[in-house]
Amino acid sequence: MKLRPIVGIVLRQIYLLRGSPVRLFPMVTWVAIDIVLWGFITRYLNTVSGSGMDFVPSLLGGVLLWDFCTRIMQGVTTAFLEDVWSRNFLNLFSSPLSISEYITGLVITSVATSSIGLVVMVLLATGVFHLEFFSLGLPLIAFLTVLFVFGISLGIFGSAIVLRFGPASEWLLWPLPALLSPFAAVFYPLGVLPQWMQWVSRALPPSYVFEGMRTLLADRPFPGTLLLQGSLVAAAELLLAAYFYARVYRHAVRTGLLARYSAESVA
Amino acid sequence: MPISVPKNRPDRPALSAFHLRKVYGAVTALDDVSFSVNRGEIVGLLGPNGAGKTTTINMILGVLAATTGSIEIDGIDISKQRALALARTNFAAVYAALPGNLTVVENLRFFALLYGVESMRTRVEELLQEFDLAHLRHTKCGLLSSGEQTRAALAKALLNRPQLLLLDEPTASLDPSAAQLIRAKIKSLATQDHCGILWASHNMNEVEEVCDRVLFLSRGRVLLQGNPRTLPHEHGASSLEDLFIRVAREPLSTAAVVAS
Numbered sequence A: 001m002k003l004r005p006i007v008g009i010v011l012r013q014i015y016l017l018r019g020s021p022v023r024l025f026p027m028v029t030w031v032a033i034d035i036v037l038w039g040f041i042t043r044y045l046n047t048v049s050g051s052g053m054d055f056v057p058s059l060l061g062g063v064l065l066w067d068f069c070t071r072i073m074q075g076v077t078t079a080f081l082e083d084v085w086s087r088n089f090l091n092l093f094s095s096p097l098s099i100s101e102y103i104t105g106l107v108i109t110s111v112a113t114s115s116i117g118l119v120v121m122v123l124l125a126t127g128v129f130h131l132e133f134f135s136l137g138l139p140l141i142a143f144l145t146v147l148f149v150f151g152i153s154l155g156i157f158g159s160a161i162v163l164r165f166g167p168a169s170e171w172l173l174w175p176l177p178a179l180l181s182p183f184a185a186v187f188y189p190l191g192v193l194p195q196w197m198q199w200v201s202r203a204l205p206p207s208y209v210f211e212g213m214r215t216l217l218a219d220r221p222f223p224g225t226l227l228l229q230g231s232l233v234a235a236a237e238l239l240l241a242a243y244f245y246a247r248v249y250r251h252a253v254r255t256g257l258l259a260r261y262s263a264e265s266v267a
Numbered sequence B: 001m002p003i004s005v006p007k008n009r010p011d012r013p014a015l016s017a018f019h020l021r022k023v024y025g026a027v028t029a030l031d032d033v034s035f036s037v038n039r040g041e042i043v044g045l046l047g048p049n050g051a052g053k054t055t056t057i058n059m060i061l062g063v064l065a066a067t068t069g070s071i072e073i074d075g076i077d078i079s080k081q082r083a084l085a086l087a088r089t090n091f092a093a094v095y096a097a098l099p100g101n102l103t104v105v106e107n108l109r110f111f112a113l114l115y116g117v118e119s120m121r122t123r124v125e126e127l128l129q130e131f132d133l134a135h136l137r138h139t140k141c142g143l144l145s146s147g148e149q150t151r152a153a154l155a156k157a158l159l160n161r162p163q164l165l166l167l168d169e170p171t172a173s174l175d176p177s178a179a180q181l182i183r184a185k186i187k188s189l190a191t192q193d194h195c196g197i198l199w200a201s202h203n204m205n206e207v208e209e210v211c212d213r214v215l216f217l218s219r220g221r222v223l224l225q226g227n228p229r230t231l232p233h234e235h236g237a238s239s240l241e242d243l244f245i246r247v248a249r250e251p252l253s254t255a256a257v258v259a260s
Helices: A003-019 A021-049 A055-085 A089-093 A099-127 A138-165 A167-173 A176-184 A195-202 A205-217 A224-255 A257-266 B053-060 B082-086 B104-114 B120-130 B146-157 B176-193 B204-210 B240-249 B252-259
Strands: B015-024 B027-037 B042-046 B068-073 B089-093 B164-168 B196-200 B213-218 B221-226
Touching (some): A003 A021, A003 A055, A003 A099, A003 B104, A021 A055, A055 A089, A055 A099, A089 A257, A099 A224, A138 A167, A138 A176, A138 A205, A176 A205, A224 A257, B027 B053, B027 B196, B027 B221, B042 B053, B042 B176, B042 B204, B053 B068, B053 B089, B068 B082, B089 B146, B104 B120, B104 B146, B146 B176, B164 B176, B176 B196, B204 B240, B213 B240, B221 B240
Parallel strands (some): B042 B196, B042 B213, B089 B164, B164 B196
Antiparallel strands (some): B015 B027, B015 B068
16 A cells, blocks of 8 residues: 555545535534533433433443444545546546555544544533543443444445446445444343344444443443454454445446446436 | 656657457457557547447546456556556546536545555646636536536646547537637647647547547547548548548448458
8 A cells, every 4th residue: 555645535635624614514514413402301311200210321322332333434434435426437447547546545544534523522411411521441442443434345345336336326325324223232221132133233332332331430340351352343344344335346346336436427 | 755756768659559459249349440649740530420439538637447458558557557657647528527516626636646646736826817717616517508518627637737638529518619619729839748638539620630640449440540631632532520430430441441
């Protein structure tokens, strides 16, 4: 891998943000709305439950982490879709840029854009709703890393879907996180799900993360096994997503899909 | 790290295509197409719509794989050393405009990084001057006139000082004066910089003026090739356009006879 093409992909995104700062708006707006909405819901639950249980860490913390994962995925797919929307595939893929350089550029772009959202979420959640986000310490960083890797995998998988099925299939991408969220056990323990849903959950690294976070919040011992299982599943899925993208790319080159892409995105 | 491009080898053709064949199910888009483009040579790629010109160009650009056959750019097999081969190539086409949401200078810097261009800022400035784009440097490409977009695309195509340049209707949207300037510039690329150029066009006058050699493609095959100024006469046609029309309208078997 060479550095310059990766810098090019990242720089392009910086140019786009500089050229139209309004692009920052969706990066912060939706996450801010989520935090405010769930912040007040948790406050309300705290007052009516009467159990003395604090819903802020489990519910608002869950929203924050799930949004982080979703933003990572959307960071990758949005950077990819920039090339679809601007019909840039022919210029891009006829350059010496390799697939690994392209994907690395997309991932770095995603880290940068989703970090903006994460900062906004943490500021709001801690400042307004008193979520002690960093009180979990190092385990939080470990679990965040698992969510980060899963978000990247989803983003690469989603980009491959669009590459394979054409520009119109971008509409399959946006509901993907919502589709997975019931299985990810963001707000409830895995045990409440029916058996078949639990099997699906086991294939999703976030389910390990959220189970692990709940264990920590309940002051039980560090869930090392959950972290290890989640990390292994996340790493395997990242490799699978990269393999899937590479296969789809080769298919697109073999069948002429890549060459036709510019014309198709006009339609 | 910039892409390491070995020195030019003037003894090698800029482009060699060997027995290219592309099959989509029952349709054969290209059938045993072989040709070369030498250094400093401008080769016109002619043919009616659907003849296989864009298929050929896409294969050379590495965005379409040949069913069989191979392509070498400066002696480098594109299927084996894709990045190295493409670092020596560039292209401009009417159907591949630069991203409209980036300014001219942003586009040039973006592609300069993709191509690993050394002294990027200097090279970009040179091209902005050369293509009279300096005053438009901060204009988004989507807001440029079609002629300005063509000039921007050509500037991008020369960023890496390619040894093989692929042009698909490069002057299609230019006024006669601008087209004449661009033709002169491209000719000087071939004569002074020894760049091999493959030029797809439907403008026969332009082809006759610019190209050293032409290839006629029809139904995925090379039917004729030769000097555009003598070829019509050799085949009993009054002009290159007349020859084009005959080749385009006749069934392949008859056209093959014309070719022979």
